Every structure is written in structure tokens, then in C-alpha cells.
Amino acid sequence: MPRRAAARRRPSPTPETRKPRAKTAARRAPGGDTTTMRDAGRTGTATRDYHPAVSSRTGTARAVGVVEIPRDVDDVELAVGDRRVKLTNLRKVFWPDEGITKGDLVRYYAGMAPVLLPHIRDRAMVMKRYPNGATGDFFFMKRTPNPRPEWLETCSIEHSSGNVIDFPMINDLAALLWVINLGCIDLNEWYARCDDVDRPDYLHFDLDPGEDVGFAQVIETAHVVNETLGGLGMPTYAKTTGSRGIHVYVPIVRGPTQKDVWTVAKTIAHDIARRHPRLATAVYKKSIRPRDRIHVDFNQNAWGRTLASVYSVRPRPRAPVSTPVTRQELSGKIAIDDFRIDNVPARVKRLGDLWAPVTAASARGRFDLRTIAG
Secondary structure (H helix, E strand, O other): OOOOOOOOOOOOOOHHHOOOOOOOOOEEOOOOOEEOOOOOOOOOOOOOOOOOEEEOOOOOOOOOOOOOOOOOOOOEEEEEOOEEEEEOOOOOEEEOOOOEEHHHHHHHHHHHHHHHHHHHOOOEEEEEEOOOOOOOOOEEEOOOOOOOOOOOOEEEEEOOOOOEEEEEEOOOHHHHHHHHHOOEOOOEEOOOOOOOOOOOOEEEEEEEEOOOOOHHHHHHHHHHHHHHHHHOOOOOEEEEOOOOOEEEEEEEOOOOOHHHHHHHHHHHHHHHHHHOOOOEEOOOOHHHOOOOOEEEEOHHHOOOOOOOOOOOEOOOOOOEEOOEEOHHHHOOOOOHHHOEOOOHHHHHHHHOOOOHHHOOOOOOOOEOHHHOOO
């Protein structure tokens, strides 16, 4: 594997870092209608705990059948239902050692769309773009680029600075293909839906191993986290990160603010670190964090943060996928790259979507944080 480019640079200043717009600036939706944050029924000014948001969504998500991505061309314009999506550089190699192309990545996501879309739909998406593939440099992009398809739905979120950012939303197959074509290898959606960006649907822990930690210790820590959360009556769902760790999620009854959720997660993470000092740490500052511990990262629950979504391909050797795993699998011998772009679709076809309860619309099976908070 060629050594990953050392210049994992931070992105250059982008439009969202420039001079804030007026707090009631008009927003023009793709259909041509102009609204404002206050016109949309979200009164008040953005603060640390309240952020008005407007969705440009005008209809229900479109169900589309199988879409074939050709293998013998570089560029193609596809009909996806009543929409058209242009795909480019399909034969460009994104994983040099494996010979995996951009087209292979697009085909994976097209096939996974039925199970993936319910987990990312109606949420602002932060784009992490790899124009030169998994071994190249990347940059983050929040604001939806122009030009963009007129049918692309967005979530306009007012930040406490007064800045309004139009994030793309990936609500259907056409939008999914569009964002992957931009070079997004993994997908990074918000934890809360656009109709209330301050109230998430789940809390989670990112089990992030230190430099001197193997995956067996990650799994051991995942068991501790599961037992701790289970002792509180919380249902838990684990997935590989597709990198080096494991994510543990708890679907919650929507109501507590993102700050409330962060506070609960912080309390639990520090308790785990106190009771299991050999395994875990809750020290956030990396420079002073023990290298031989698993960081039980609660801070990813902060407002505006994102993690790679379930079923996301990751820019690592062999193109691993962030994949739901069962308790039984966690008790066995698994490895991150057991779950890859070339075998996860068959696994999902065999087992179904193990992650479905995390973002299910029903409140049944979701934990009410008010029973333990405050």
C-alpha cells in the first residue's frame, strides 16, 4: 500500500468561515420560493442550544429500482427515476493496491441505498471529499456547492455566529450518487434531523484505540460499555468504525437537547474510565491521553459533530465498511477488515439491516434519557 500522503491538510478557508449573513437573510429554495428562518416558524436567534433550521424538502423520498453503473466508460449521465445524475471519472483508481475504482465505490452505494438511506435521510450532511481516492488528500465541505442539481434538498442551519449554512441532505438514490460522485468515500450525517437540529435521535460512544492498543482491547472495552449501558436499561447497537475502533449507539426518545445528550454521555464515559482504568480513558486531549487505553469518546456527541455513518466505506486498505455487528460476533474473533466493500452487500442480504432500530421512527425500543438525567 503506498504510504498515505503526509499532507493530511486542513481545508482552506471556505464560505462558511467568511462574514456571517444577517440572521433573517432570505433563503431561496430550489423550487424558487424564498423563505426566512423566522418565516419558517422557527422564531428567535441562534444560540449555543438553539439553532433555527429550514429544510428545502418539498416531497416524499423517491423509491427507485436498480440502477446499473456502466463499467466501460469514464463519464455517464444516468436517469434515476425522474432525475438525471452525471457521474464522472468512474474508472479512476481510488484504492491503488486493490484496484478498486471510483465506479466500484459508486456501485457499492447504489446497491446499498435501500438499507443506507433510512439512516442518513433528512439530516444535514458534511462532505468529506477525496478527489484523488483513499490514499490522497481530503478536505471537508459543509456548504452545498454550486452549481448543484435543482432537485437536491438542503438543510439550512443558522449557527450562533449568525452564519447560515446550506448543508446537502441525502434523501434518495439520486442525491446519494451525486454526493459520492464528488469524491465522498464515507458519509458523515448529523445526529439530529433537520426539523430540529438540536434534538438528536441517539447518543453514542466512539471507542478510539490509542497507538499501543490492539483490536482485542477495543472489543473488551465494547463489552464493558455494553454492560454499563445495559445496566442503565439502555438498548445498545455496535458497529465497526471501518478504521480501528467500534461505535456503540443508543437510540433515544427525541427530546433532550444535544447538550443534554453530551452531558449524559460524558458522565457515563468518565464512570467507565474510573471503574476500568486498565482498559479505558475519558481524557479528551490526545497529547496527554494514555497510549495504551481505549478512549471512550463522549465528545463526539457535541452539537455539529459527525461520525462516519453505518455502511460507510472508509479510506483505508482493502476498503473496509463501518458495519453493524452482533453481540455474538463481538464475543468471537472479528477484525475490522472482515467487513469490506466486496462482502458487506452479501452480508446485509443474508442478515438484513441489524442497525434498523437505531433510526426507526417508532419510539418503541428507544431509551428515554429523562429517566436518568436531571
